[in-house]
Amino acid sequence: MLQQNHYLKSVYETPFHERTSELNILNDWVRWKDYTVPNSYFRVDLEYFAARNSTAVFDYTPMIKHRIKGKDALEYVNRFFTRDMTKIGLHRVGYAVWCDEQGQVIDDGTVFHMRENEYWLLSAERQLENLEVSAIGFDVQIDELTDDVAALGVQGPTSASILKAMGFQEIEMLKPFDIKHYSYHGEEITISRTGFTGDLGYEVLMSNSVALSFYEEMFAKGEIYNIKPAGLEALDLLRIEAGLLQPGVDFMIAEEAIRPGSTRSPYELGLSWLVDLSKPVFNGKAALVEEKKKGSKYTFVKLNINGNKPASGSYLYNQANKKIGTVTSAMFSPSAKANIAYASLHEPWKKEKDKIIAEIYYQKDLEWNRVMEEATIVTKPFFDPDRKRATPAELY
Amino acid sequence: MSKYDAIVIGAGHNGLCNAAYLAKSGLKVLVLEKNDYIGGAAVSRELEEGWLYSNCSYVCSLLRPEIYRDLNLQKHGLQVIAYGGSVTFTKKGDIFGGYSDHDLSRREIGRYSKKDADAYVRFSRDISKQCRFIKPLLMRTPPDPTSFKPKDLNELIWLFKRLYGLGEETIYETIRFYTMSVAEYLEEYFENDVVKAALSGSGIIGTGLGPYSPGTAYVLLHHYMGEVDGSIGSWGFARGGMGSVSNALAGALQEHDGEIKTNAEVKQILVKNGRSVGVVLENGDELYAKNIVSNLDVKRTYLKLFEHGDLDEKIINQVENFKIRGSSGKLNIALDGLPEFPAMGKNNPLMHADMHFIDSLDRIERAFDDWKNGRWSSDPYCDTLIPTLTDPTMAPPGKHYMSVFVQYAPPKLATGEWTDKDREGFGKTVIDQIGEYSPNFKDLIVHAEIRSPQDIENEVGLTEGNIFQGELTMDQMFFNRPFPGYSQFRGPVKGFYMCGSSTHPGGGVMAAPGANAAREILFDLKRENIVPEAENDD
Numbered sequence: 043m044l045q046q047n048h049y050l051k052s053v054y055e056t057p058f059h060e061r062t063s064e065l066n067i068l069n070d071w072v073r074w075k076d077y078t079v080p081n082s083y084f085r086v087d088l089e090y091f092a093a094r095n096s097t098a099v100f101d102y103t104p105m106i107k108h109r110i111k112g113k114d115a116l117e118y119v120n121r122f123f124t125r126d127m128t129k130i131g132l133h134r135v136g137y138a139v140w141c142d143e144q145g146q147v148i149d150d151g152t153v154f155h156m157r158e159n160e161y162w163l164l165s166a167e168r169q170l171e172n173l174e175v176s177a178i179g180f181d182v183q184i185d186e187l188t189d190d191v192a193a194l195g196v197q198g199p200t201s202a203s204i205l206k207a208m209g210f211q212e213i214e215m216l217k218p219f220d221i222k223h224y225s226y227h228g229e230e231i232t233i234s235r236t237g238f239t240g241d242l243g244y245e246v247l248m249s250n251s252v253a254l255s256f257y258e259e260m261f262a263k264g265e266i267y268n269i270k271p272a273g274l275e276a277l278d279l280l281r282i283e284a285g286l287l288q289p290g291v292d293f294m295i296a297e298e299a300i301r302p303g304s305t306r307s308p309y310e311l312g313l314s315w316l317v318d319l320s321k322p323v324f325n326g327k328a329a330l331v332e333e334k335k336k337g338s339k340y341t342f343v344k345l346n347i348n349g350n351k352p353a354s355g356s357y358l359y360n361q362a363n364k365k366i367g368t369v370t371s372a373m374f375s376p377s378a379k380a381n382i383a384y385a386s387l388h389e390p391w392k393k394e395k396d397k398i399i400a401e402i403y404y405q406k407d408l409e410w411n412r413v414m415e416e417a418t419i420v421t422k423p424f425f426d427p428d429r430k431r432a433t434p435a436e437l438y
Numbered sequence: 439m440s441k442y443d444a445i446v447i448g449a450g451h452n453g454l455c456n457a458a459y460l461a462k463s464g465l466k467v468l469v470l471e472k473n474d475y476i477g478g479a480a481v482s483r484e485l486e487e488g489w490l491y492s493n494c495s496y497v498c499s500l501l502r503p504e505i506y507r508d509l510n511l512q513k514h515g516l517q518v519i520a521y522g523g524s525v526t527f528t529k530k531g532d533i534f535g536g537y538s539d540h541d542l543s544r545r546e547i548g549r550y551s552k553k554d555a556d557a558y559v560r561f562s563r564d565i566s567k568q569c570r571f572i573k574p575l576l577m578r579t580p581p582d583p584t585s586f587k588p589k590d591l592n593e594l595i596w597l598f599k600r601l602y603g604l605g606e607e608t609i610y611e612t613i614r615f616y617t618m619s620v621a622e623y624l625e626e627y628f629e630n631d632v633v634k635a636a637l638s639g640s641g642i643i644g645t646g647l648g649p650y651s652p653g654t655a656y657v658l659l660h661h662y663m664g665e666v667d668g669s670i671g672s673w674g675f676a677r678g679g680m681g682s683v684s685n686a687l688a689g690a691l692q693e694h695d696g697e698i699k700t701n702a703e704v705k706q707i708l709v710k711n712g713r714s715v716g717v718v719l720e721n722g723d724e725l726y727a728k729n730i731v732s733n734l735d736v737k738r739t740y741l742k743l744f745e746h747g748d749l750d751e752k753i754i755n756q757v758e759n760f761k762i763r764g765s766s767g768k769l770n771i772a773l774d775g776l777p778e779f780p781a782m783g784k785n786n787p788l789m790h791a792d793m794h795f796i797d798s799l800d801r802i803e804r805a806f807d808d809w810k811n812g813r814w815s816s817d818p819y820c821d822t823l824i825p826t827l828t829d830p831t832m833a834p835p836g837k838h839y840m841s842v843f844v845q846y847a848p849p850k851l852a853t854g855e856w857t858d859k860d861r862e863g864f865g866k867t868v869i870d871q872i873g874e875y876s877p878n879f880k881d882l883i884v885h886a887e888i889r890s891p892q893d894i895e896n897e898v899g900l901t902e903g904n905i906f907q908g909e910l911t912m913d914q915m916f917f918n919r920p921f922p923g924y925s926q927f928r929g930p931v932k933g934f935y936m937c938g939s940s941t942h943p944g945g946g947v948m949a950a951p952g953a954n955a956a957r958e959i960l961f962d963l964k965r966e967n968i969v970p971e972a973e974n975d976d
Contacts, residue, residue, distance in 0.1 A: 089521060095830070268828060350503070
């Protein structure tokens with residue numbers, strides 16, 4: 043049990059802190075749940091570009107990690123998540139959401155089919171209670187391992203070369219969403235071809251005991267591959283370009299929502315591909331069947347907006363000047379050279395026919411200005427390079 | 439009977455950009471290139487196995503973001519990666535760092551002069567004011583100040599409104615700024631010579647003028663107004679070298695069914711009844727098109743491709759008087775490892791920056807004196823970069839590519855044409871200068887491409903090897919570029935246009951001349967304008 047005086051350290055340092063704090067020459071930190079991690083290390087744009095051009099390393103340790111183990115594991119996860127979990131084969135990772143009984147999304151995460159009868163859920167929020175409630179009647183053991191397992195994101199075009207140089211054989215043969223277990227200094231280490239950047243990249247899960255030596259070896263081997271540390275500010279830019287949602291930003295976490303109508307179903311987040319209504323039972327199914335029949339209230343879209351002023355927090359209007367939605371995330375994309383955003387649209391917006399006009403406020407020399415810019419809906423990620431999918435992975 | 443609506447001569451980035459817009463508009467377009475590769479001076483070539491050089495232009499910041507976005511150059515493989523800052527090595531063994539972080543830069547200046555550190559705030563503001571004024575002009579056609587056409591009058595009114603919008607004080611400053619030397623301009627802010635030398639470099643790059651020559655203050659601005667993603671003054675690398683810019687533009691052209699023919703040098707532009715009707719290739723083939731566009735510089739275009747009888751004497755005179763002085767050379771060096779610079783240490787982020795090895799205005803002016811006397815500078819201003827510390831695609835892991843832009847080198851030496859021995863001597867001068875600051879540098883050299891201005895003219899086609907296709911001085915800028923009466927991209931015969939950096943707004947791998955020319959061609963053909971306007975910075 044945690045000591046009573048845990049309040050003396052409101053935020054923890056991750057196992058990488060000794061090194062990340064040396065590298066963080068801006069001394070710029072941000073709280074992520076129980077931990078403090080770098081917001082930026084040296085220059086946000088260069089950290090961003092490291093992930094798009096060479097390799098950027100992110101400290102993902104604060105990500106919440108749950109282990110689901112037992113002979114009913116598959117049956118159980120299939121009941122918990124909205125998607126068909128039988129399709130996530132052994133040593134594969136799948137993106138998933140889960141809902142409350144109203145069919146509203148609680149959170150999203152990645153599910154790792156680690157071993158026979160063993161799944162890990164990596165999510166933004168702690169889910170032990172939800173997981174336990176759903177586990178009644180299943181032969182599964184659920185544990186939360188966040189503080190016991192260190193995690194790194196190793197993202198970018200040269201990431202496979204770096205891991206290969208560290209001795210991880212055949213790393214380039216991993217297909218997107220593949221998992222491979224390796225032995226590292228006598229400890230098991232798990233590498234998956236996943237990430238949060240929409241590019242070639244890997245996530246590494248390891249025990250705290252080898253974390254620091256792994257980090258140091260990776261930076262030593264990675265030097266000739268132009269490895270750089272990167273913070274959460276750069277990560278946010280990368281994930282928006284990649285078309286990935288951020289819980290608590292792009293949608294309200296259903297369990298924290300106070301006002302009715304503020305939550306979203308998977309359909310309302312553009313995630314209908316993650317819902318399999320043919321499954322006999324899963325959390326929120328009845329409500330989602332009903333919604334499918336009646337239609338959804340909200341539509342989630344990716345927007346390409348005219349002009350170069352980011353539409354952060356913008357209201358969206360149709361041609362009749364009626365409000366039709368709000369922007370949830372926005373940025374000027376350095377890779378696409380486009381003004382991009384995610385938005386949640388509602389009535390009276392009707393598909394395709396309607397114009398979408400963003401009301402954008404911005405400051406120049408402290409003066410506030412406003413522009414109205416037209417936007418078009420984009421279906422593909424804003425940044426979607428071939429190397430993201432190529433197997434074997436690009437080697438340098 | 440024309441097979442093509444337009445033939446573009448020269449597959450440099452402006453020719454490709456121009457052709458891409460014409461093709462996107464639905465025209466049938468052919469680009470002709472004399473070399474067996476495209477790109478002109480925005481090119482990446484593998485001359486030593488495993489190494490990719492940005493053989494001529496080497497950094498990217500002026501490329502118009504509007505074009506980048508509009509032609510979807512990302513999809514065609516272009517990635518421009520920001521890099522940080524600049525550094526000047528001093529004779530005393532110290533460095534002066536120009537960091538991209540404003541406060542770090544201010545602090546660094548303070549190591550040399552506390553007063554200059556504070557002046558840096560005012561300097562940055564004043565330069566930003568000039569950038570704000572000029573940037574919207576880049577993607578517009580200059581008005582003809584003698585014309586009474588509504589198009590020109592409206593544009594003149596727009597321009598005067600903008601000028602008056604600067605406020606009284608800045609109007610005076612702007613007019614002074616455009617005619618001053620970079621040294622005098624910097625002296626209005628700074629006292630320390632190292633600080634001034636470090637900041638003056640951008641004022642002389644590519645130009646046959648010294649830091650004390652009037653007009654160089656503008657050249658500084660020309661290099662400062664660039665940006666990478668809104669970060670004004672930032673420079674970036676095109677991933678895979680500058681050829682990626684040309685390749686992406688070629689991709690955009692081909693997406694719209696435009697054609698490119700390499701090994702197809704144009705020998706002559708055919709003129710019939712005061713109208714250009716086609717071209718003759720070196721091999722004698724004749725190709726016809728309703729419109730002919732030249733991406734070559736004005737001298738090469740009018741003096742080499744036109745029959746003199748097809749042009750008025752006046753324009754030939756104007757072309758001959760056009761200043762296009764070659765003043766720079768280039769070294770591309772393959773390195774077996776990372777050179778050490780003991781003055782700053784291996785982990786200094788300025789290893790990624792442009793490095794300079796000349797620390798006083800006086801030394802730079804002496805370098806210019808050599809050029810005037812028909813010699814390459816014995817103590818040159820070198821803009822040196824190691825792109826591979828950022829870009830992993832240009833050399834094998836652990837090996838490096840160094841790009842060295844050298845100011846000054848004359849197109850013709852006092853002793854006559856450049857010989858192989860001269861080229862070797864020129865290379866040695868540059869390598870010795872870098873070697874003075876990096877003890878292991880010389881031992882790491884695997885291969886070096888040494889290019890005199892004459893080599894650049896012979897291979898790329900730029901007259902005298904001038905990187906801007908003509909000096910960026912006020913007498914050759916805006917509605918005077920390339921010369922009065924021809925600033926709107928139209929040539930002296932019907933159906934003939936210019937789209938290279940000899941036209942507004944000049945060189946620097948902006949792609950703006952190519953796009954601007956396309957807008958005028960589409961106007962003449964009564965087609966809808968599809969060339970994007972500049973984004974509003976206000």
